[in-house]
Each structure stands twice: as structure tokens, then as C-alpha cells.
Amino acid sequence: xxxxxxxxxxxxxxxxxxxxxxxxxxxxxxxxxxxxxxxxxxxxxxxxxxxxxxxxxxxxxxxxxxxxxxxxxxxxxxxxxxxxxxxxxxxxxxxxxxxxxxxxxxxxxxxxxxxxxxxxxxxxxxxxxxxxxxxxxxxxxxxxxxxxxxxxxxxxxxxxxxxxxxxxxxxxxxxxxxxxxxxxxxxxxxxxxxxxxxxxxxxxxxxxxxxxxxxxxxxxxxxxxxxxxxxxxxxxxxxxxxxxxxxxxxxxxxxxxxxxxxxxxxxxxxxxxxxxxxxxxxxxxxxxxxxxxxxxxxxxxxxxxxxxxxxxxxxxxxxxxxxxxxxxxxxxxxxxxxxxxxxxxxxxxxxxxxxxxxxxxxxxxxxxxxxxxxxxxxxxxxxxxxxxxxxxxxxxxxxxxxxx
Ligand code: CTP
Numbered sequence: 001x002x003x004x005x006x007x008x009x010x011x012x013x014x015x016x017x018x019x020x021x022x023x024x025x026x027x028x029x030x031x032x033x034x035x036x037x038x039x040x041x042x043x044x045x046x047x048x049x050x051x052x053x054x055x056x057x058x059x060x061x062x063x064x065x066x067x068x069x070x071x072x073x074x075x076x077x078x079x080x081x082x083x084x085x086x087x088x089x090x091x092x093x094x095x096x097x098x099x100x101x102x103x104x105x106x107x108x109x110x111x112x113x114x115x116x117x118x119x120x121x122x123x124x125x126x127x128x129x130x131x132x133x134x135x136x137x138x139x140x141x142x143x144x145x146x147x148x149x150x151x152x153x154x155x156x157x158x159x160x161x162x163x164x165x166x167x168x169x170x171x172x173x174x175x176x177x178x179x180x181x182x183x184x185x186x187x188x189x190x191x192x193x194x195x196x197x198x199x200x201x202x203x204x205x206x207x208x209x210x211x212x213x214x215x216x217x218x219x220x221x222x223x224x225x226x227x228x229x230x231x232x233x234x235x236x237x238x239x240x241x242x243x244x245x246x247x248x249x250x251x252x253x254x255x256x257x258x259x260x261x262x263x264x265x266x267x268x269x270x271x272x273x274x275x276x277x278x279x280x281x282x283x284x285x286x287x288x289x290x291x292x293x294x295x296x297x298x299x300x301x302x303x304x305x306x307x308x309x310x311x312x313x314x315x316x317x318x319x320x321x322x323x324x325x326x327x328x329x330x331x332x333x334x335x336x337x338x339x340x341x342x343x344x345x346x347x348x349x350x351x352x353x354x355x356x357x358x359x360x361x362x363x364x365x366x367x368x369x370x371x372x373x374x375x376x377x378x379x380x381x382x383x384x385x386x387x388x389x390x391x392x393x394x395x396x397x398x399x400x401x402x403x404x
Contacts, residue, residue: 002033009034010083011156012108015043017161018090018127018170023048025089025173026056037079039108065107065349076107080115087180090170095143117149123183125153125176130166153179178247182229188399190231195267196224197278197312201257205304215277216365217241219387220277224249226391235267239278251399257281257309268316268327273398275330276313284309295352314350321351328353328402334360344376354401356394373397
């Protein structure tokens with residue numbers, strides 16, 4: 001994946017212990033295909049050296065507005081004109097105050113002020129002690145920075161270098177990377193609410209055992225991330241999986257198909273889009289034993305009676321039609337053979353406008369996928385790609401159909 005290919009990022013460092021994370025962030029940007037120009041304040045140089053940042057970015061670091069290396073001696077103009085974004089990470093409380101006042105007496109603040117405000121976005125990742133973060137002056141400055149067009153990337157909570165615990169830590173490099181990648185994605189679903197089911201369900205037999213399947217949840221989680229990147233409010237109803245929750249996504253953990261149906265029905269009335277990516281168990285044991293089922297010594301296995309689970313997608317789609325609601329429902333079909341035939345039939349049977357077909361054994365647990373889109377116009381085969389690229393493509397296809 002090269003989520004930042006072709007992007008040029010100016011990474012600004014200001015004075016804070018979180019500078020140790022900026023080295024990792026710089027590396028993460030480069031790994032995703034971006035070119036990175038580092039600019040550091042004098043205070044930042046107390047925490048990490050320009051040599052480290054030069055080695056990681058592959059470019060000499062700028063620290064002064066009086067740098068004779070620039071032919072016209074105007075680094076504040078030259079550096080900001082080439083940028084797709086300026087990211088200040090860490091952004092100290094002092095630097096926020098400087099930005100609010102339009103100060104310009106050192107290179108980084110001068111460059112932020114001199115940037116073409118309409119075309120070069122400014123993103124800031126604050127980092128400071130919890131008392132500094134909570135101070136009314138800092139909170140006031142945050143509001144003003146947002147009003148002036150900056151994107152505030154938020155802060156983390158936890159143990160701080162000063163020994164205190166609370167809000168104000170800089171976000172982790174991977175979190176910042178995810179937010180910045182998301183920032184560059186087109187906002188195709190802005191203002192929409194999306195509900196997604198993902199992962200397997202677990203149908204208990206007794207307190208110890210149950211039946212489930214091989215779904216890893218990766219595809220549903222990738223769709224949740226892509227929908228969030230596209231600006232949607234996302235509720236992710238997840239069966240038991242160990243996949244990390246995408247940033248900005250609200251996750252509701254469930255176990256059984258019936259729990260998944262209840263959680264989904266609680267979310268869909270306010271939704272615009274429902275995407276059923278879960279591999280729901282078709283059947284569950286008729287009853288769940290209160291205690292572990294023990295061997296009785298006879299050598300014979302217990303007989304388990306099964307009953308059919310509710311079809312979440314069909315139920316939700318039917319409910320939305322009954323209320324002549326505008327819920328756009330998308331289903332998945334994981335098949336082992338005759339994909340096109342089964343996918344077409346499944347779309348009709350579930351009464352939904354769009355169905356995504358894939359060959360189950362070729363996608364379960366994998367990091368990439370190949371999707372087949374089936375709608376009333378016919379069948380479209382999409383190229384094999386990573387699950388996040390497939391998810392972004394699917395989001396774009398849904399957005400196109402919603403606005404059509
Ligand atoms: N689905 C659902 N609830 C179920 C079964 C399936 O919401 N109880 C959804 C899945 O999330 C998926 C679609 O329906 O979007 C198709 O799932 P799949 O398991 O492929 O199809 P089934 O309806 O179970 O049909 P079959 O097992 O006969 O292939």
C-alpha cells in the first residue's frame with residue numbers, strides 16, 4: 001500500500017518530548033510513499049536532532065528563516081508552496097498560541113502564516129501536559145485555530161512523561177498516519193450514516209463451546225475505515241474478531257446472530273447505508289446448555305439439534321422497504337463455486353440493490369480480495385487489490401449510486 005504516493009508533506013516539529021514519536025511518524029510517511037520535508041523550531045532541537053530527521057526523511061532539515069541554502073533566501077515561501085499539507089507534530093501549547101496570533105519570528109510559524117491558506121492545509125497534533133491541555137487559554141486557542149481553518153488531529157490519553165496521567169499526549173504515529181491518510185480521501189459520504197456488520201458470529205453450545213466460522217472481519221473493518229475516511233459516521237457491529245477498530249469508528253461488539261440483529265436494528269433507523277459484510281452463522285443450537293456438556297462414558301456423542309438464525313440483511317432490507325425508508329442495503333456473497341449465478345440469485349432473494357460477490361476460500365483471512373459487483377445493470381468485475389483499496393472502491397461505487 002502506498003496511501004501517500006505523490007504527496008509532499010512538510011513535517012513541523014516544535015518543542016516537546018513527543019518529538020521522539022516524530023521520527024517514527026516521518027518514517028511512516030516515507031513508507032507510504034510521501035516525500036517529507038522536516039522543519040524544526042529551536043525548541044524541537046532540544047529534544048531530537050536534525051541529523052536524525054534528515055536521515056529518516058532523506059532531506060536536509062530546515063531550522064532557520066535565515067538559511068543561505070535557499071537561493072532567494074525565502075525558505076518560508078519555497079517550502080510552503082511545494083506542500084500538499086503542513087503537519088505540525090508535536091504542536092506545543094506555545095506554538096498553538098503563536099499560530100493563533102499570526103506570529104512570524106521563526107521559520108515554522110512564519111511558514112504557516114505564509115502558506116497559501118486555500119490550497120495548503122495545516123494539520124496539528126498537539127502534545128503537552130494535561131494541565132496545559134485543559135487550560136482555558138489552550139482550549140480557546142484550539143477553537144480559534146479550527147476557526148482559522150486548521151485541522152486539529154486530537155490528543156491521546158494516558159501516562160505522560162511528566163509522571164501525570166490524563167489528556168494531552170500526542171497521538172501515536174500509526175494513529176496520526178491513519179488520520180492523515182483519511183484527510184486526503186475524497187469526502188464522498190460526508191453527512192451520511194453507515195452501519196456495517198463484520199466478522200463471524202459465535203453460536204454457543206454450552207459455556208465453553210460453540211460454532212463459528214473462519215471470517216477474520218478484515219473486509220468489514222476495511223469498509224468501516226473507508227466509509228469513515230469518506231466522511232461518514234460509522235457504526236460497526238462486530239462479531240468476535242481481534243482486528244483493531246479503525247479510527248473514528250464506533251464499534252459494537254456482539255457474539256451471536258441474534259445479538260447482531262438486535263444491535264443492527266438499533267442502528268439502522270437513522271442510517272443511510274447498511275453494509276452486511278458479516279459471515280453470519282446460518283444455524284444455532286436449539287438450546288445452550290447451562291453447564292459444560294460432559295462425556296457420559298458411554299462412548300456415544302451428544303446429538304445437537306439446530307435451528308435457523310434470522311437473516312439480518314434480509315430482515316433489515318425488508319423493514320426499510322416497509323417503511324419506504326431510503327436505506328441503501330449492500331450484501332456480500334461468499335461462494336465456493338458458480339459465483340455469478342449465486343450472487344445474482346442472492347441479490348434477488350435478499351431484495352437489495354447491490355451485492356458484492358467473492359470466492360470465500362480465496363478471501364477469508366487474506367489481506368487482499370477480488371470483488372464482483374452485481375446490481376440491476378449487471379455484473380462488474382473489479383481488479384484484485386488490498387482489502388482497503390477494495391473497500392474504498394466499494395464506498396465510491398455506493399456513493400455514486402446514492403447520488404445518481
Ligand atoms: N447474512 C445475514 N444474516 C444471515 C445470513 C447472511 O445478514 N443470517 C448476510 C451476509 O452478511 C451477507 C449476505 O447475507 O451479506 C449473504 O450471506 P451468505 O452467507 O453468503 O448467504 P446466505 O444467505 O447464508 O446463503 P447461503 O448460505 O445459501 O449461500
